[in-house]
Amino acid sequence: MNPKTYEALSLMAQRLDQINDDLMKPEVLGDIKRLTQLNKERADLETKVAKFNEYQVNEQVINDSKKMLEEETDNEMITYLKQELETALNQKELLIQQAQALLIPKDPNDDKNVIIEIRGAAGGDEANIFAGDLFRMYSRYAENQNWKIEILEAMPGEAGGYSQISFLVKGEGAYSKLKFESGGHRVQRVPKTEAKGRIQTSTATVVVLPEISAVEIDIKPSDLRIDTYRASGAGGQHVNTTDSAVRITHLPTGIVASSQDGRSQFQNKELAMNALRAKVYEVEQEKQDAQLHAQRKTAVGTGARSEKIRTYNYPQNRVTDHRIGLTINKLDQIMEGSLDELIDSLINDDQKQKVARHLETDEN
Numbered sequence: 001m002n003p004k005t006y007e008a009l010s011l012m013a014q015r016l017d018q019i020n021d022d023l024m025k026p027e028v029l030g031d032i033k034r035l036t037q038l039n040k041e042r043a044d045l046e047t048k049v050a051k052f053n054e055y056q057v058n059e060q061v062i063n064d065s066k067k068m069l070e071e072e073t074d075n076e077m078i079t080y081l082k083q084e085l086e087t088a089l090n091q092k093e094l095l096i097q098q099a100q101a102l103l104i105p106k107d108p109n110d111d112k113n114v115i116i117e118i119r120g121a122a123g124g125d126e127a128n129i130f131a132g133d134l135f136r137m138y139s140r141y142a143e144n145q146n147w148k149i150e151i152l153e154a155m156p157g158e159a160g161g162y163s164q165i166s167f168l169v170k171g172e173g174a175y176s177k178l179k180f181e182s183g184g185h186r187v188q189r190v191p192k193t194e195a196k197g198r199i200q201t202s203t204a205t206v207v208v209l210p211e212i213s214a215v216e217i218d219i220k221p222s223d224l225r226i227d228t229y230r231a232s233g234a235g236g237q238h239v240n241t242t243d244s245a246v247r248i249t250h251l252p253t254g255i256v257a258s259s260q261d262g263r264s265q266f267q268n269k270e271l272a273m274n275a276l277r278a279k280v281y282e283v284e285q286e287k288q289d290a291q292l293h294a295q296r297k298t299a300v301g302t303g304a305r306s307e308k309i310r311t312y313n314y315p316q317n318r319v320t321d322h323r324i325g326l327t328i329n330k331l332d333q334i335m336e337g338s339l340d341e342l343i344d345s346l347i348n349d350d351q352k353q354k355v356a357r358h359l360e361t362d363e364n
Helices: 003-022 032-071 075-103 125-144 174-181 265-288 290-298 340-363
Strands: 114-120 148-156 162-170 183-189 200-210 224-229 245-250 255-259 308-313 318-321 326-328
Touching (some): 003 032, 003 075, 114 125, 114 265, 125 183, 125 200, 148 255, 148 265, 162 174, 174 200, 174 340, 245 265, 318 340
Parallel strands (some): 183 308
Antiparallel strands (some): 114 162, 114 200, 148 162, 224 245, 245 255
């Protein structure tokens, strides 16, 4: 294990012991604020220290096995000890990787809800139909995760699907699992609109943003223009009967967010503000992170709308994620929301790259 990683975990173990001692003190038990703070810190440390303890036990097994092999003369026992040593050595590498991953700072947005915007891009009607297929795919995945979806705004395509659809995904860990979906999605198939049966390539763009609270970003009411209009399309009995849809424009940036599928103008205004905060926050973050651009390029995609991240090939029942070179021949299952293999692979790859950068920083 990297010496700095070992030292960091050792200090965490010491800190956990200190917290456990403090939590036994009457003056701490009587201080709700302090008690809450310590319990939160303990919860964060326990997993890391448990992995460190597991590593230390494994190291002891390795050392004991080596020592016993030097002294043992019985062939049967030697074979057993060699097997035990090989198992422990293999386990050691895995434990090191897991421990290093636990030291990587958690993305503060991982536990947040997400706002997803899908747009049909190149390919005309087929691009819009594909955008609708992607929305259905994410909806099915959300159902599998026991998440809820609220449509903010939908602009149906003339031949089906959507030229644009934005929606809120509410559920534990939604952003942590969906954040790598931002970018260009490409489909290769025979479109329903193609009379001659020729394969066509079309694209749709996906943008995933964490839901941002009013506390996290300050937007002045004077910087907003709020318009109401009559909603169109699916969304409830109020549609086409009242000016319940809301469009909010952030004047300093020109960013626009809309909602039309809420049950009332008040609800639509709240949903639109959620989307607007997320978009303004994204712009602000991009400005602040400009100096880290080189590092971001090494991560699993930049999230840019123009970046082609994935191809869905219907004739070959194949999905390829170009960022990590992963190909899965289960397109039919993936389009039904079985995204776990894709998403887990992206998370693991991102984690490996973060660990590598963390170790590189330690060495420097």
